[in-house]
Amino acid sequence: MIQGTTRNRQTREFPGGRPGERQGGRPGECPGGRSCRKGLLPVLLAVWLTAALSSLASLPAFADEYAFILSTDFWSTSYYSTIGIRPPRTADIAVEPVSTDPVAHYDIDEDMVFVVNRYLADNVQVVDPGPPFQTVGQYSVGNGSNPYDIRLASSEKAYVSRYEWTTLLIVDPYSGDSLGVVDLSAFADADGIPEMGRMEMVGDSLFVALNNIDRTVWQPAGPGKIAVIDTRADTLVDCDPASSGVQPIVLQLPNPYTELRYDGCRMELVVGCAGAWGVLDGGIETVDPFALETKTVVATEAGLGGDISDASFAPGARWYAVVLDTAPWPDNFARLVAFDRDTGQPLDTLYNQTSGDGASLGGIELNNQQELYLCDRDVIDPSVSIFDTRADTLLARIGVGVPPFDIAFLQVPQAGVDAEPGQPGTAPGEILPLTRIIPNPFRSSTRIAFSLDGPSRTVRLDVYDASGRRVTTLLDRAMPAGSHAINWDGTDSLGRPVADGVYFYHLRSGDGPAGGSPAGESSIRSSFAGGSSTGRMVLLK
Numbered sequence: 193m194i195q196g197t198t199r200n201r202q203t204r205e206f207p208g209g210r211p212g213e214r215q216g217g218r219p220g221e222c223p224g225g226r227s228c229r230k231g232l233l234p235v236l237l238a239v240w241l242t243a244a245l246s247s248l249a250s251l252p253a254f255a256d257e258y259a260f261i262l263s264t265d266f267w268s269t270s271y272y273s274t275i276g277i278r279p280p281r282t283a284d285i286a287v288e289p290v291s292t293d294p295v296a297h298y299d300i301d302e303d304m305v306f307v308v309n310r311y312l313a314d315n316v317q318v319v320d321p322g323p324p325f326q327t328v329g330q331y332s333v334g335n336g337s338n339p340y341d342i343r344l345a346s347s348e349k350a351y352v353s354r355y356e357w358t359t360l361l362i363v364d365p366y367s368g369d370s371l372g373v374v375d376l377s378a379f380a381d382a383d384g385i386p387e388m389g390r391m392e393m394v395g396d397s398l399f400v401a402l403n404n405i406d407r408t409v410w411q412p413a414g415p416g417k418i419a420v421i422d423t424r425a426d427t428l429v430d431c432d433p434a435s436s437g438v439q440p441i442v443l444q445l446p447n448p449y450t451e452l453r454y455d456g457c458r459m460e461l462v463v464g465c466a467g468a469w470g471v472l473d474g475g476i477e478t479v480d481p482f483a484l485e486t487k488t489v490v491a492t493e494a495g496l497g498g499d500i501s502d503a504s505f506a507p508g509a510r511w512y513a514v515v516l517d518t519a520p521w522p523d524n525f526a527r528l529v530a531f532d533r534d535t536g537q538p539l540d541t542l543y544n545q546t547s548g549d550g551a552s553l554g555g556i557e558l559n560n561q562q563e564l565y566l567c568d569r570d571v572i573d574p575s576v577s578i579f580d581t582r583a584d585t586l587l588a589r590i591g592v593g594v595p596p597f598d599i600a601f602l603q604v605p606q607a608g609v610d611a612e613p614g615q616p617g618t619a620p621g622e623i624l625p626l627t628r629i630i631p632n633p634f635r636s637s638t639r640i641a642f643s644l645d646g647p648s649r650t651v652r653l654d655v656y657d658a659s660g661r662r663v664t665t666l667l668d669r670a671m672p673a674g675s676h677a678i679n680w681d682g683t684d685s686l687g688r689p690v691a692d693g694v695y696f697y698h699l700r701s702g703d704g705p706a707g708g709s710p711a712g713e714s715s716i717r718s719s720f721a722g723g724s725s726t727g728r729m730v731l732l733k
């Protein structure tokens with residue numbers, strides 16, 4: 193039953209953002225920048241305008257504001273709660289009920305939470321991401337279908353993976369009206385069902401992890417797969433044109449079990465493959481979503497010492513995984529480990545669960561404040577544990593009643609000029625390393641979001657082409673501490689559209705408080721000894 197939606201909530205709209213415009217039209221982007229820069233203005237005026245617009249380009253950014261926590265005892269009591277991510281981390285517990293096996297997806301474009309209520313519930317629950325976090329809609333996605341995940345291609349079209357069935361559902365994300373299906377039976381193992389699991393969108397492509405479990409023995413039937421769907425045509429993409437027929441991406445490891453996460457800076461998908469439970473046969477694998485092929489097994493279950501039940505990439509090489517030791521139930525315990533993404537070797541155990549009767553840890557999620565949230569399903573003291581990843585130290589444990597299971601971070605638009613308090617433990621003026629490019633790849637424009645700590649600093653943001661030539665300077669002025677997002681509309685410093693291809697941004701913060709503007713390239717260079725961040729962007733046309 194549909195209870196109506198608040199998709200056009202006046203209180204959460206912002207300049208430049210129009211619901212439904214996903215490529216280059218996200219809420220919070222540069223208002224009007226594109227049309228002005230591309231106008232038929234005299235060159236000098238265009239240069240002046242570019243500079244003026246750059247100085248105005250401190251736009252609404254997004255900052256993680258709430259953790260949305262799903263809790264369940266897998267039996268009688270399940271609900272969602274929220275935790276404000278800034279101290280004192282106020283929790284709003286048991287806001288509304290969910291099913292006994294839920295996962296959450298926050299869609300940043302729609303600014304909406306979608307809870308997928310899985311086995312035996314078989315529905316999608318739409319939740320407003322701002323206080324009081326009300327459920328605003330709920331619809332069935334097929335009785336007995338066991339939905340696993342949801343991703344939106346637009347405000348009118350979403351995809352729901354269904355573990356028990358062979359067809360991926362296409363629905364209106366708010367009404368639940370069916371818009372069709374994509375048949376994935378060709379990618380099934382011998383039992384005829386491909387066991388579709390978690391999903392991710394990259395550009396117009398939808399990636400659907402296929403666990404490929406043999407239901408006669410409930411063990412992986414060979415390596416996992418990822419089906420790729422072109423959401424413009426709702427057709428399967430052939431990932432191996434050299435072979436006859438349409439092929440999925442074939443993974444190196446079995447049972448791609450964890451959330452499928454897209455690392456926009458490395459431009460790769462990351463998935464934890466659990467393989468068979470109790471057997472060290474899986475690991476954490478990366479996938480190239482553009483070449484449509486597996487890349488690397490960055491860590492193995494053997495190296496990390498247990499089954500992988502969740503995994504999260506991070507900006508640096510220090511990544512995180514939830515590892516369940518292979519002792520038989522109920523003597524099996526879970527650990528949260530940091531590991532080196534480049535060597536696959538464990539670096540640290542952040543948390544070692546020691547109480548319970550084979551209780552497990554739930555999901556982990558990294559927010560853009562460099563905090564890692566862990567769902568600790570300890571039977572004595574179930575809590576959300578919050579770690580500072582700069583030191584891998586425990587910051588807080590927040591009880592949410594029933595054991596937590598899954599987390600999504602909800603973002604709230606921040607006016608770029610409104611400074612947020614600096615984060616402790618960072619050198620003043622440092623650009624926090626969680627710079628994000630959204631979307632990437634992009635068609636018309638993209639947004640480079642970053643956080644600046646400490647007092648107001650001069651920040652410079654340049655774009656270079658693949659040959660190292662500077663294309664444009666998007667920002668070169670004093671910026672207050674806090675979250676910022678700068679738009680790039682794919683034009684050079686004269687406002688001319690650039691060719692499609694690979695570009696790099698270089699973001700630098702000054703080592704002293706913002707003062708007079710530096711004169712000349714050499715003095716600019718010498719004044720930028722603070723933090724810096726570099727990343728790759730791909731412009732598609």
Ligand SMILES: [Ca+2]
Nearest residue numbers: 381383385405
């Ligand atoms: Ca199967």
Ligand SMILES: [Ca+2]
Nearest residue numbers: 466467468471
């Ligand atoms: Ca395993």
